[in-house]
Amino acid sequence: MKMRFLLPCLFLAVVSQATAYGQSSRGWVNLFNGKDLSGWKQLNGKAKYEVKNGEIVGTTVAGEPNSFLATQKNYGDFVLELELFVDPAMNSGIQFRSESRTDYQNGRVHGYQAEVDPSARAWSGGIYDEARRGWLYPMEINPLAKNAFKNNQWNKYKIECIGNQIRTWLNGVPTACLVDDKTPEGFIALQVHSIGKNDQPGKQIRWRNIRIQTSGIKAAPADRIFVVNTIPNYVSPLEKAQGFSLLWDGKTTKGWRGAYKKTFPAKGWAIENGELSVVKADGGESTNGGDIVTESQYAAFELKFDFRLTKGANSGVKYFVTESEGNKGSAIGLEYQVLDDEVHPDAKLGRDGNRTLASVYDLIKSKRPANVLRPIGEWNQGVLRVFPDKRVEHWLNGQKVIEYTRGSKEFLDLVAISKYKNWPNFGMAPKGHILLQDHGDRVSFRSLKIKML
Structure with missing residues (x-):
């Protein structure tokens, strides 16, 4: 897309009604x-x-x-x-x-x-x-x-x-x-x-x-x-005024590294045309390039991200990732699920649909309205809000699909019957890295923007 100069918004003063047509x-x-x-x-x-x-x-x-x-x-x-x-x-x-x-x-x-x-x-x-x-x-x-x-x-x-x-x-x-x-x-x-x-x-x-x-x-x-904002990897003046900045610059690996690593993976990820993509491999979890995480950690924030799935693909955006569990497969954290529900078998696993797209993986099913998801191959926008009072929201294409509170009884009860039941204080870290998951399927990301709350 072409970038055009964008003026910041200014309120217009009320102007008197024109006195004649064409005048x-x-x-x-x-x-x-x-x-x-x-x-x-x-x-x-x-x-x-x-x-x-x-x-x-x-x-x-x-x-x-x-x-x-x-x-x-x-x-x-x-x-x-x-x-x-x-x-x-x-x-x-x-x-x-x-x-x-x-x-x-x-x-x-x-x-x-x-x-x-x-x-x-x-x-x-x-x-x-x-x-x-x-x-x-x-x-x-x-x-x-x-x-x-x-x-x-x-x-x-x-x-x-x-x-x-x-x-x-x-x-x-x-x-x-x-x-x-x-x-x-x-x-x-x-x-x-x-x-x-x-x-x-x-x-x-x-x-x-x-x-x-x-x-x-x-x-x-x-x-x-x-x-x-539909313009890729661009923070508009109004977004800047609200405190947003790019979490990924659209060109380099700056600000990111491999999970459990000091540098960005040498293979498994591609940066092309302003897109950060998992390279198609065997569909296995963290078996090629591995997950990537932000160098910085975040406590209360709003994250915008665009994602594009290929048929049958699986990935995710994780938050409050601490890398404290040891280098064994994908790093652990709360996860905004990114998945082709129609084809990938993981959508039918878990409990009551809690592994479908935009869900809190293995915990809470996304309440996704009909027709809100755009077709495979098109870009969708996710928004993740984590408030200082531990409330969390998942959004998909302008619709709120999840709302929960970390540490509430409902949250802890769900963790107790999930795959994370044996992880001490799962999801309760005061801050953590943001992670993009390598599940061996081609999934692309762009326009990752963040602001502190």
Whole structure:
């Protein structure tokens, strides 16, 4: 992927409403003249779009696919503001930096979408990649913002795109921050979601006060919401402001060594194209290059890491590794399991699925939602949070799948019936190394980032 210059976020001051369509007030330009759909075109489905009482009204039509009312112009860097009022029983979204090309699914609209979700799921303000990669910023990442959307009221959206940084606000609440360089510019579109042939048509969404600023824009200051960053081995300015740094530099073995060793393994690991990979061997545990560990030890931290599996592969990310048990196979520690559940037999071993992907290996089964895992050969993001009060969380692609407390009765009871029952004080070290496991299968890692908690 190409790296583009990314400005840090800066909050924009509230600016007075533009006085006339096509005219600007402090750089703002109205995209809707309040009278007709000049400057817009309809794409894909045949939902009904019309102008009533100075508003754009979208109405569902049975059996129609997703419909979009798109700007005729494309926009790259901008700040967009609009208000919307949606039927609580329907779904919608605001497309931006989006495209419709004959060479992509016969013109299907695709690109970034700010979600409009009145349902109990409450993912309004999240970022979805329409007809392409799916969810990029699900709102489980930022649960405090799930209450920002108000049903049966006008809701104000703000979308800021500057360079690779994309941010959304809903009713003044920061909802999403995405660093991504897939599409640098495209149109803006108002979605009426598809409904089935047998669904009741006629549900409506209304839009008003649609305006954009493309010159003299400034990015907002850093806040504390989670940053999803898809650019490999790159710490964005906002992540730096939150305290993140690279745990692996994407190029060398600096900061890492073999478990129980003073140097990095001479074989068994490969560094290519910004990826740190286990070299395919015999599928045995620590029989080729062996595990690698950080030179530093960590107590309370947040770790982000991308991983990519090959078919049937097994690996893991371990934490609180002390290397105190002696050089016998893989080093011991709590483990975020990395596994092809569909093929590798280990997924069916253990107890009640506690060896499946994103589980605490042999202790706690991952509560993984359906379809959250991306297919074999694609990159997934894991997040591991270890708090000072001994709480631990495992996350996968923006969904929390594990939460437990080291040293609790529940934790100790699980250790007592696991393969670790004979290890004194298993998982209770005050600090330890972070480990990437060599299980003899090709597994790749990148974008390893850490901050202290």
